[in-house]
Amino acid sequence: xxxxxxxxxxxxxxxxxxxxxxxxxxxxxxxxxxxxxxxxxxxxxxxxxxxxxxxxxxxxxxxxxxxxxxxxxxxxxxxxxxxxxxxxxxxxxxxxxxxxxxxxxxxxxxxxxxxxxxxxxxxxxxxxxxxxxxxxxxxxxxxxxxxxxxxxxxxxxxxxxxxxxxxxxxxxxxxxxxxxxxxxxxxxxxxxxxxxxxxxxxxxxxxxxxxxxxxxxxxxxxxxxxxxxxxxxxxxxxxxxxxxxxxxxxxxxx
Numbered sequence: 001x002x003x004x005x006x007x008x009x010x011x012x013x014x015x016x017x018x019x020x021x022x023x024x025x026x027x028x029x030x031x032x033x034x035x036x037x038x039x040x041x042x043x044x045x046x047x048x049x050x051x052x053x054x055x056x057x058x059x060x061x062x063x064x065x066x067x068x069x070x071x072x073x074x075x076x077x078x079x080x081x082x083x084x085x086x087x088x089x090x091x092x093x094x095x096x097x098x099x100x101x102x103x104x105x106x107x108x109x110x111x112x113x114x115x116x117x118x119x120x121x122x123x124x125x126x127x128x129x130x131x132x133x134x135x136x137x138x139x140x141x142x143x144x145x146x147x148x149x150x151x152x153x154x155x156x157x158x159x160x161x162x163x164x165x166x167x168x169x170x171x172x173x174x175x176x177x178x179x180x181x182x183x184x185x186x187x188x189x190x191x192x193x194x195x196x197x198x199x200x201x202x203x204x205x206x207x208x209x210x211x212x213x214x215x216x217x218x219x220x221x222x223x224x225x226x227x228x229x230x231x232x233x234x235x236x237x238x239x240x241x242x243x244x245x246x247x248x249x250x251x252x253x254x
Contacts, residue, residue: 026121027121038116061073075088152177
């Protein structure tokens with residue numbers, strides 16, 4: 001055997017199947033005339049169906065999430081007019097659980113053999129869950145940033161009414177914004193301290209301190225509560241509620 005033969009990869013049927021399994025790839029073919037799908041064992045397992053010689057699109061539709069069925073049907077019907085590769089992600093229901101599946105292939109009848117088009121299914125549930133988590137986080141961050149900007153604006157207005165010089169304003173505004181940072185640190189779990197409770201009185205005092213006028217009405221906010229701990233989830237919820245109420249009072253008066 002030559003050196004070239006020794007270094008060449010061996011892609012027999014068994015090795016190809018092992019590579020597909022390692023990549024989580026499931027195979028399908030679609031007969032465009034009778035609308036039936038032939039799938040490999042991995043595809044049937046992905047869809048939570050018993051292995052059969054072929055299934056109709058309607059058989060698969062019964063497993064597609066109701067909100068995605070019409071979209072998937074329209075997408076598959078349109079693939080024959082798509083030039084080049086295509087990809088569509090959709091949800092399926094398997095034993096009550098939701099999975100995200102990505103169907104990929106070549107459009108424009110490219111590679112069609114005996115009136116059959118070919119493609120793959122890939123389980124992309126993990127990726128979709130991560131994307132949803134990122135979207136929720138981005139939405140929450142946007143909401144918090146807007147609140148912080150509103151608070152900063154309100155604090156600036158309050159501070160400007162209670163000082164006589166720009167130096168005093170800068171000092172007092174900085175103190176109030178610093179207090180907001182301390183409130184964030186109080187409710188944010190530190191590494192190794194997850195589950196450690198903050199004290200309710202400390203939480204309220206730190207959150208409300210920036211709103212206490214340092215002028216003639218200094219000390220108008222007083223916190224007196226029983227000594228009790230507040231868990232992480234409750235502390236975060238209380239912090240958001242108090243921030244909302246304080247922000248609204250700054251905007252509209254209270």
